[in-house]
Amino acid sequence: MPLSDADLVARVLLDDDHHAFAELVRNHQSPIRGLLRQLTRGDAALADDLGQETFVRAYKNIRSFRGEAKFSTWLYRIAYNCFREEARKRKELVGIDEAQLEAQVDPNTVDPALRQDLMQALQLLPLHERSAIVLCCQNGLSHDEASRVLDIPLGTVKTNVLRGREKLKKMLAAWGPN
Amino acid sequence: MDEQLQGDWLDARLREEAPYLDDNGFTARVVQQLPARRSQRRSFRALLLFCITLLASTITYVVSGGGKFLATGMSDLLAQPIWLLMITAALVSVIGTSVATLAAVAKLRAERQ
Numbered sequence: 351m352p353l354s355d356a357d358l359v360a361r362v363l364l365d366d367d368h369h370a371f372a373e374l375v376r377n378h379q380s381p382i383r384g385l386l387r388q389l390t391r392g393d394a395a396l397a398d399d400l401g402q403e404t405f406v407r408a409y410k411n412i413r414s415f416r417g418e419a420k421f422s423t424w425l426y427r428i429a430y431n432c433f434r435e436e437a438r439k440r441k442e443l444v445g446i447d448e449a450q451l452e453a454q455v456d457p458n459t460v461d462p463a464l465r466q467d468l469m470q471a472l473q474l475l476p477l478h479e480r481s482a483i484v485l486c487c488q489n490g491l492s493h494d495e496a497s498r499v500l501d502i503p504l505g506t507v508k509t510n511v512l513r514g515r516e517k518l519k520k521m522l523a524a525w526g527p528n
Numbered sequence: 529m530d531e532q533l534q535g536d537w538l539d540a541r542l543r544e545e546a547p548y549l550d551d552n553g554f555t556a557r558v559v560q561q562l563p564a565r566r567s568q569r570r571s572f573r574a575l576l577l578f579c580i581t582l583l584a585s586t587i588t589y590v591v592s593g594g595g596k597f598l599a600t601g602m603s604d605l606l607a608q609p610i611w612l613l614m615i616t617a618a619l620v621s622v623i624g625t626s627v628a629t630l631a632a633v634a635k636l637r638a639e640r641q
Contacts, residue, residue: 365565366565368559368562368565371559371562372555372558372559375554375555375558375559376551376555379549379551379554379555379558380548380549381546383549383554384546384547384549398554401554401558402554402557402558402561405558406558406561406562409562409563410563464541465545468541468542468545469545472545483542487538487539487542487543488542488543488545488546489546490543515535515538518538518542519534519535519538522538522541523534
């Protein structure tokens with residue numbers, strides 16, 4: 351039976367157990383890297399570097415995780431902080447890596463053209479709306495959890511999600527349900 | 529109704545846009561960057577302290593002419609009046625207990641914060 355996040359965290363706290371922490375990384379790497387890819391406008395290499403930084407920071411500061419929020423929410427917050435620090439350093443993040451986007455397309459599930467339009471539409475959103483949309487609509491966080499991750503008031507998260515969704519709807523109107 | 533349909537459609541597309549990303553060595557790279565385990569760090573520190581102590585003791589022994597100062601020191605100490613030895617022992621106990629109590633209180637405070 352797989353161990354829960356709480357059990358794995360306890361093992362890391364008790365014995366600095368690298369195997370337990372590796373299990374936590376395996377369990378959470380996909381959504382964290384996915385979030386960072388969206389925030390970095392599809393730059394997979396930069397997103398993975400930030401992902402590694404996120405998990406190393408989580409390991410070093412695991413004693414500050416008090417279990418009040420879900421472990422994944424805590425990780426999202428660290429990831430978002432890593433991204434913000436990097437963005438401040440670079441001021442302007444690199445553009446969309448087209449080749450990477452092409453490689454991610456799964457022709458069996460989504461029309462590649464729709465996928466590309468959706469990605470581009472997402473990346474046209476301002477950072478605060480894109481972050482809220484990615485966390486709430488893609489990764490399934492509640493508005494309350496997203497407000498903790500982004501460190502902004504709950505009402506602001508709701509507004510950002512609403513505005514972002516409206517903009518996406520307009521940008522993707524041609525693809526809507528028929 | 530159209531608005532609702534479009535909203536549902538958008539949510540579904542957004543969820544599809546978050547596919548599972550294969551690990552592809554990501555976890556291994558993270559684990560390589562983790563700091564050494566505390567127990568390993570502790571063992572290394574203990575070994576280092578032991579080596580330094582051993583070296584310092586050896587140097588002291590050689591420099592002091594085979595540790596003669598210890599015998600001289602003990603005989604000097606035993607030549608002192610007993611009341612002086614008792615007062616010294618009491619003072620050392622009081623100071624040691626005070627320092628230990630302060631350290632325990634400081635640690636308790638740090639853990640509570």
